[in-house]
Amino acid sequence: MADTFAFAEFRAGAFRKVAFETVSAARRAADATGGGTVTALAMGAPGLSAKAAELGRYGADRVIVVEHAELARYSPEVFAGTAAAQLKAGSYRAGFFSASAEGRDLAPRVAAALGQSLASDITSFEITADALTARHPVYVGKAIATLRLTGTPALVSLRPGAMVAVEQSRTAQVETAAPALDPASARVVVTELAQRPAARMDLGEAPVVISGGRGLKSAENFKLVEDLASAFGNAAVGATRAVTDDGWRPSSDQIGQTGRLVSPALYVAVGISGAIQHLAGMRTARVIVAINRDKDAPIFKVADYGIVGDLFEVVPPLIEAVKRARAEHQ
Amino acid sequence: MKIAVCLKRVPDTEMRFAIAADGTSLDSAGLKYDISDFDGYAVEIALRLNEQQGPGEVVVVALGPDALQETLRKALSMGVDRGIHLQADPVPYDGFSIAQALASELAGQGFDLILFGRVATDTGNGMVGPMTAHLMDLPCVTAISRLEIAAGKGTAHRELEGATETVTFPLPAILTIDEGIARPRLPSLKGIMAAKKKPIESRPAALGPVRLTVDRLELPPERAGGRIVGEGPDAVPELVRLLHEEAKVL
Numbered sequence: 001m002a003d004t005f006a007f008a009e010f011r012a013g014a015f016r017k018v019a020f021e022t023v024s025a026a027r028r029a030a031d032a033t034g035g036g037t038v039t040a041l042a043m044g045a046p047g048l049s050a051k052a053a054e055l056g057r058y059g060a061d062r063v064i065v066v067e068h069a070e071l072a073r074y075s076p077e078v079f080a081g082t083a084a085a086q087l088k089a090g091s092y093r094a095g096f097f098s099a100s101a102e103g104r105d106l107a108p109r110v111a112a113a114l115g116q117s118l119a120s121d122i123t124s125f126e127i128t129a130d131a132l133t134a135r136h137p138v139y140v141g142k143a144i145a146t147l148r149l150t151g152t153p154a155l156v157s158l159r160p161g162a163m164v165a166v167e168q169s170r171t172a173q174v175e176t177a178a179p180a181l182d183p184a185s186a187r188v189v190v191t192e193l194a195q196r197p198a199a200r201m202d203l204g205e206a207p208v209v210i211s212g213g214r215g216l217k218s219a220e221n222f223k224l225v226e227d228l229a230s231a232f233g234n235a236a237v238g239a240t241r242a243v244t245d246d247g248w249r250p251s252s253d254q255i256g257q258t259g260r261l262v263s264p265a266l267y268v269a270v271g272i273s274g275a276i277q278h279l280a281g282m283r284t285a286r287v288i289v290a291i292n293r294d295k296d297a298p299i300f301k302v303a304d305y306g307i308v309g310d311l312f313e314v315v316p317p318l319i320e321a322v323k324r325a326r327a328e329h330q
Numbered sequence: 331m332k333i334a335v336c337l338k339r340v341p342d343t344e345m346r347f348a349i350a351a352d353g354t355s356l357d358s359a360g361l362k363y364d365i366s367d368f369d370g371y372a373v374e375i376a377l378r379l380n381e382q383q384g385p386g387e388v389v390v391v392a393l394g395p396d397a398l399q400e401t402l403r404k405a406l407s408m409g410v411d412r413g414i415h416l417q418a419d420p421v422p423y424d425g426f427s428i429a430q431a432l433a434s435e436l437a438g439q440g441f442d443l444i445l446f447g448r449v450a451t452d453t454g455n456g457m458v459g460p461m462t463a464h465l466m467d468l469p470c471v472t473a474i475s476r477l478e479i480a481a482g483k484g485t486a487h488r489e490l491e492g493a494t495e496t497v498t499f500p501l502p503a504i505l506t507i508d509e510g511i512a513r514p515r516l517p518s519l520k521g522i523m524a525a526k527k528k529p530i531e532s533r534p535a536a537l538g539p540v541r542l543t544v545d546r547l548e549l550p551p552e553r554a555g556g557r558i559v560g561e562g563p564d565a566v567p568e569l570v571r572l573l574h575e576e577a578k579v580l
Contacts, residue, residue, distance in 0.1 A: 011493075074495070076470070101490040105472045108425070108457035112464035117426040117542040120455040133545060140343045140451055143356070146546040147423070187469040192496040202491040208579070232580075251475070251509060252489045257343065257451065258367050258509045266579040276344050283553065287577045289569065295558070302553045305572055309562035317563045321570045325580050 002033035002093035002129070005153065007083055008055055008063075009102055010044040011074075012195070015051060017205050018098035020058045020165035021158055026096045027059025027168065029127045033093055037061045040172070041086050043079055045072035049174060056172030058165050063172045070183035073190040074102055078183050080109035085180040087114060092153040094127060099157040100204065107157040119149045123162040123263075123284075132156065140257045140280035160204045161263050196252075203255065206236035209264045211255055211282070213240040215271020215292060215311055219248035224315045225270055231322040238262065240278050256281035271311045274299030291315065331386040331442040331479075331501075333376040335410070336432055336459070337369035338421075339394050339401040340452040347549065354544045355420070365401055368447025370514035372507040376445055377409045377515070379479060386442075387411050391435060393428060393535045395419035407517035407525035416535035423453060423544050429461035430538030437466055446506045448473045456506065463504035471497050472506040 006026035008019035023040050030036040040060040042052055044067065052063040066082055083106065087095055097107035099121040111118040119125075122134035132154040138145045149156070203209060210232070212225040222237075229235035239249040241256050255262055257280040267285035272278060274290070274297055282288070283302055290303035291311050300306045307314050341347075341361040348357040365373070373390065380386040390405040391414040392398055402413035416431055436444060444466075449456035456472070463470030474497075476487035484503060488495040517525070559565045559572065573580040 080464075101473065101488070104456055105460065105488075108460040109464050109470070111426060111457070112429065112461040115426075117424050118455075118457055118461075119542060120425070120457055136454070137550070138453055138547070139341065139347060139356070140454065141550065142343060142347050143349070144548050144550055145423075145453075145544045146548075147542060148545045149542050151541045188471055188497060188499045190495050190497050193490075193493055194496070195493045204491050252494075254509075266573070266577070280343065283550070287573070287579050288553070288555070289573070300556060300558065302555045304553070304555060304557060304577065305569055306556075306558045307560060307562070307565045307569060308558055309565070313563050314566060317566045318569070321566050322580065325570050325574055329574060329580070 001036045002030060003036040003090060004030040004038050005087055005090065005092040005095040006038065006040045006060070007097045007103070007106065008040045008042040009098060009100060010042050010048055013047065015054060016100070017165070018100050018103070018160050019055070021160065021163055022096040022098050023055050023058040023060050024165040025158055025163055026094070029094045029096070032127050033129060036093070039064060039090060041066070041083055043071055043082060045069060049176060052174045053172050056170045057167055059168045059170055060172040061170060063174045065174060065176050066179050067176065068179055068183055071179065073193050075183055075186050075190060076105055076109060076188050077186045078179050078181055079106055080113060081180040083110045084113035086177070087153055094132060094154040094156065097155070097157040099159050103157050107155065111155045114153070114155070116151050116153065116155050117149060119147050119156045121159050122156050123159050125156060127154065137284065141261070141283055142280070159263070201234065201236045203236045203238055203253070203260050203262055206234060207264055208232045208235035208266045209238050209262055209282070209285070210235050210268045210270065211238035211240065211272060212243060212270045213272030214242045222248060224311070227319050228268065228270070228315060228322065231319045231326070233326065240272055269299050269303070270315060272299050273297045274302065331379060331383060332440055333379065333386060334389045334391055334436055334441045334444045335369065335372045335376050335405070336444065336446045337373065337390055337392050337405065338366045338450045338452070339363050339392060339398050340366040340450055343451055349547050349549060354547050356547070363397070363401060365404060366447055366450045366452070368449060368507055368509065371509060371511055372445040372447050373405050373408055373410060374512045374514040375477065375507055376443070378512060383479070389414060391432065392416065393418040393421045393431060399530055402530055403525050404517065406528045407521040408515055409521060412528055413530040415530055415532040417532060418535040418537060422537060422540045424540045424542040425455050425457040426461055427538040427540045429458050429465055431535040432458065432462045433465035434536045436462070442501050444468070444504045446504070448506045448508045459504055459506040466504070468502055468504050469499045470504040471499055473508045474505055475508045475511060477505070477511060
C-alpha cells in the first residue's frame with residue numbers, strides 16, 4: 001500500500017484543469033500500488049479552502065490547503081519550500097506535478113530540495129514498488145523515450161492534457177497548513193499577473209486548436225482563424241513561427257519546437273506548409289486537418305483529413321458548416 | 331557583469347533520426363550537432379547585457395564528449411570570452427545528476443548571472459537550471475521572455491498559459507531564457523578567427539548519482555495521414571461529415 005501526493009494548481013479563484021489531472025494520476029498510482037491515501041496540496045489566496053473539496057471528485061482523500069494573502073500569485077520559493085516540506089512530512093511513494101508553465105518552474109525546485117530526480121513532461125506512466133517507468137517525447141517529438149526513475153518519492157510532471165482526469169466519488173478531508181517560509185522573505189517575487197484577454201481558451205487546455213500560417217497573407221486575415229475557432233466554441237488559436245516572427249500574432253501563440261507543444265483532440269492547420277519546426281509542436285494531436293493550396297505541402301503527410309484549395313475560399317463555408325453541425329448535434 | 335551561460339550540445343532536429351543498436355540512444359551516424367536553440371538565446375542575452383552595461387566576462391559551460399569543444403568554440407566565435415568543458419560521455423539523461431556537476435563547477439566563482447536555455451531540444455526537460463539554483467541557493471526565474479537589469483536587481487517577464495507574470499529578483503541569480511528576447515547573432519569572420527585563440531578549460535564533470543535513465547528509445551508511430559478529402563470549398567461538407575461521424579471531434 002503506497003500513499004501518493006499531487007500538487008493542485010489554483011489560479012484566479014479556481015483550480016486549473018491540470019490540477020484534476022495530477023490528482024487523478026496520483027489516485028491511479030496509489031491504486032496501482034495497493035490503494036493508499038492520495039494527498040493533494042493546494043496553495044493560494046484566502047478563499048481557496050472553500051473550493052478544496054472539489055479535488056475529492058478526482059480521487060483525493062486529503063487536501064492540504066495553504067492560504068495566505070501574499071500567495072494570490074505564484075511565489076516560486078514559497079511554493080517549492082512548502083511542497084518539499086509536505087512531501088518530507090509524509091511517506092509518499094510518488095509526487096505528481098503538472099508540466100504547465102507553473103509546474104515546470106516548481107517541480108525541479110521541489111525535486112532538488114528533496115535530493116531527487118524528476119521525470120519531466122511525461123505522457124504516460126506505470127508504477128511499482130521499485131520503479132516508475134514513464135514515456136516522454138524527446139528530440140522535439142521525433143522520438144519517444146521510456147524512462148526508468150528510481151528513488152522515493154518518485155517525482156514526475158505530467159504533460160497537460162496527455163492524461164485524462166477521471167471523476168471519482170470520494171469525499172476529501174480538508175486540512176489547513178502554513179507556508180513553510182514567510183512569503184515576505186522570498187527573494188523572487190511575482191509583482192504582477194496580467195491575464196491576456198480571456199476571449200479564447202488556452203492553447204494547452206483547449207480540445208480544439210485552430211492554427212494559421214503565412215498562407216493567411218496578413219495579420220488582418222487571422223480573423224478567419226478566429227472565426228473558425230469561435231464556430232467550434234471550444235477552440236484556441238495558434239500560429240506558426242513565421243507568423244509570430246512577423247508580429248502578426250504574439251510569440252506566446254507560437255506552436256512548434258521553440259513554442260508551445262500541444263496535443264488537442266482536433267488540430268486544424270490553415271495555410272500552414274508543415275515545417276518540421278511546426279510539426280514538432282502538434283504532431284501528437286489526435287486528429288489533424290490541413291487546408292492548403294499546395295497539394296505537396298508536408299502538412300498533408302501528417303494530416304488525417306486534407307483539403308487542397310485556397311483557404312480564403314474554403315474557410316468561410318467551413319465556418320458556416322461547423323456552426324450548423326454544432327447546432328444540429330448539440 | 332560576470333556571466334556564465336550553461337549550454338548543451340544537441341543533435342540538429344531537422345535531421346532524419348534512427349535508433350542505435352542499443353535501443354536507448356540515437357544512431358549518431360550522419361547527425362549534426364549544434365548549440366541547443368534556447369541556449370543560443372541565452373548566449374545572445376549575456377553578450378548584449380555586457381555590451382550595454384560596460385565590460386564584463388561571459389563564460390560558457392557545458393557537459394559532453396571531446397566533440398563538445400567545437401560547439402563551445404562556436405559560442406566563443408559569437409563573442410564569449412572563454413569556455414569550460416566538463417567531460418561526460420555520454421551526458422546522463424538525469425538532470426539532477428547534471429545540476430550537481432554544474433553547481434560544483436560554478437560555486438564560488440562570483441558570477442552575477444548564470445543563464446540557461448528554457449529547455450534543451452533533445453530531452454525537453456528544462457529542469458537543470460532551477461535544480462542548479464536550488465543547489466547553489468540562488469534566486470531563480472525560469473522561461474523569461476523579457477529582462478531588465480539595473481543596480482543589482484532584475485525584472486523579468488514570464489509567459490504563462492493565457493497570462494504574463496512580471497517577476498523581480500536580486501543578483502546574483504540563475505535565469506532560464508525563453509524565445510522572444512533576442513535572436514542569436516551569427517559568428518563574424520573576425521569572431522571565428524578570434525575564437526581560435528580563446529581558452530577552453532577541460533576537466534571531468536563531478537556528476538551526481540544517476541537515478542533517471544532511458545530504458546528504451548523509439549521513433550513515434552508514423553501517422554497514417556495523407557488522406558485528401560477533396561479540393562476547394564466543395565470538399566467542406568464531406569470534411570464536416572468525417573469530423574462528426576468518423577473522428578467524432580465535432
